[in-house]
């Protein structure tokens with residue numbers, strides 16, 4: 754399974770309309786290196802957002818929460834897992 758780092762949408766990139774990423778600031782970044790090594794780097798998220806890597810976070814946990822980007826969740830395949838979990842629970 755592919756691994757993903759967690760990126761936080763940079764506040765200076767948020768739109769001023771109050772829509773979009775401000776509510777779901779956490780994005781998935783395809784990680785070619787361990788997330789710890791990418792910590793602090795600015796990368797492109799799966800959905801195309803500019804994010805800063807938070808190496809200490811885990812996408813499968815963050816992405817399943819309400820503040821995870823739905824588009825990144827879908828693109829990373831996490832949506833399927835979340836749906837399965839919610840059905841089971």
Ligand SMILES: [Zn+2]
Pocket residue numbers: 779780781798799800801802822823824825826
């Ligand atoms: Zn995203």
